[in-house]
Amino acid sequence: xxxxxxxxxxxxxxxxxxxxxxxxxxxxxxxxxxxxxxxxxxxxxxxxxxxxxxxxxxxxxxxxxxxxxxxxxxxxxxxxxxxxxxxxxxxxxxxxxxxxxxxxxxxxxxxxxxxxxxxxxxxxxxxxxxxxxxxxxxxxxxxxxxxxxxxxxxxxxxxxxxxxxxxxxxxxxxxxxxxxxxxxxxxxxxxxxxxxxxxxxxxxxxxxxxxxxxxxxxxxxxxxxxxxxxxxxxxxxxxxxxxxxxxxxxxx
Numbered sequence: 001x002x003x004x005x006x007x008x009x010x011x012x013x014x015x016x017x018x019x020x021x022x023x024x025x026x027x028x029x030x031x032x033x034x035x036x037x038x039x040x041x042x043x044x045x046x047x048x049x050x051x052x053x054x055x056x057x058x059x060x061x062x063x064x065x066x067x068x069x070x071x072x073x074x075x076x077x078x079x080x081x082x083x084x085x086x087x088x089x090x091x092x093x094x095x096x097x098x099x100x101x102x103x104x105x106x107x108x109x110x111x112x113x114x115x116x117x118x119x120x121x122x123x124x125x126x127x128x129x130x131x132x133x134x135x136x137x138x139x140x141x142x143x144x145x146x147x148x149x150x151x152x153x154x155x156x157x158x159x160x161x162x163x164x165x166x167x168x169x170x171x172x173x174x175x176x177x178x179x180x181x182x183x184x185x186x187x188x189x190x191x192x193x194x195x196x197x198x199x200x201x202x203x204x205x206x207x208x209x210x211x212x213x214x215x216x217x218x219x220x221x222x223x224x225x226x227x228x229x230x231x232x233x234x235x236x237x238x239x240x241x242x243x244x245x246x247x248x249x250x251x252x
Contacts, residue, residue: 001017001018001040001041001042001043001046002018002039002040003015003016003035003040003041004016004017004018009024011060012025012026013025013027013030017046023050023053025049025053026053026060029053029056032052033045033049054089055089055092058080058085058089058090058093059096059097061080061083062076062079062080062093062094063097063102065079066097066102066103070107070108070111070112071103071108072103072105072108072134072136073094073098073103073105074135074136075134076093076094076097077090077094105136105137105140106140108136109131109136109137109141109144110144112127112130112131113127113131113141113145116130117152117156121160122187122188123153123184123187123188123189123190124145124148124153125190126187127145128142128188129188153189153193157189157193157194157197160184160187161184161194161197161198161201164180165180165203171241172203172208172240172241172242173203173241173242173243174203174241175239175240175241176241177203180194180198180203181195203241209237209242209246209247210247210251212237212240212242213237213242213244213247213251216232216236216237217229217233220232
C-alpha cells in the first residue's frame with residue numbers, strides 16, 4: 001500500500017493510500033511506522049497500524065477528559081467504558097496514564113476534598129462516602145479530611161443553618177429542628193455538630209405563631225368551643241411546630 005498524500009485534520013493527519021483507502025492518523029503513529037520516510041506499507045503492518053491508532057485515540061480521549069479536571073482511575077474507566085471501548089484497551093490506557101503521572105489518586109483525593117468542602121454545601125461524611133464509592137484508599141481519604149480545620153467545619157455549617165432557617169416559611173420548633181437535623185445529616189455533617197449549632201438558634205417565630213393561632217381560632221371557633229376548640233388548635237399548631245402554651249403567654 002502506497003501513501004499518496006497527507007492532509008492536516010485538526011490534531012490528526014488524514015493519510016490517503018492507493019486503492020481508495022484513507023485514514024485519520026495521530027502524528028506519533030505516523031512517526032512510529034515511518035510513513036513519512038517509507039511512503040509504503042504492507043497490509044499486515046497496516047492492520048497493526050490501525051489497531052495502534054485506535055489505542056492512541058482512546059488515550060487521547062482520556063487525556064482530554066482529564067484536562068477538564070483531575071479524575072480518579074474509576075472515573076476514567078467508567079467514562080471510556082461508556083464510550084464502548086474494549087476493556088483491555090481501557091486498562092492499558094489507564095496503565096499508560098499512571099506511568100505518565102496523569103492519574104494520581106493521592107492528588108485527586110486531596111483536590112476533591114478541598115474543592116467539595118470549600119465550594120459546595122457538602123459535609124465531610126458525604127465527601128468521604130463518594131470517594132470510598134470510587135474505591136479509593138480510605139487511609140488517604142482520612143488523611144486529607146483530617147487536615148480540614150475544625151473551625152472551618154463549624155463556621156460553614158453555621159452559615160448553612162442560618163441560610164436554611166431564613167428561607168423557611170413553613171415549619172417551626174421541633175418539626176423545623178427535626179427537618180434541619182435530617183437535611184444536614186444527609187449533606188454529610190455530624191449530628192452532634194448540627195444539634196450543637198441548632199441549640200444556639202431560635203427555631204420558633206412567635207409572631208407568625210400568633211398569626212397562625214388567630215387564623216385557626218377564627219376558623220374553628222364558629223363550630224367548636226371550650227376544650228374541643230383548644231385541643232383542635234393545639235394539634236394544628238403542633239403540626240407546624242408551635243406550642244400553644246408558649247403562644248398564649250405571648251398573647252397574654
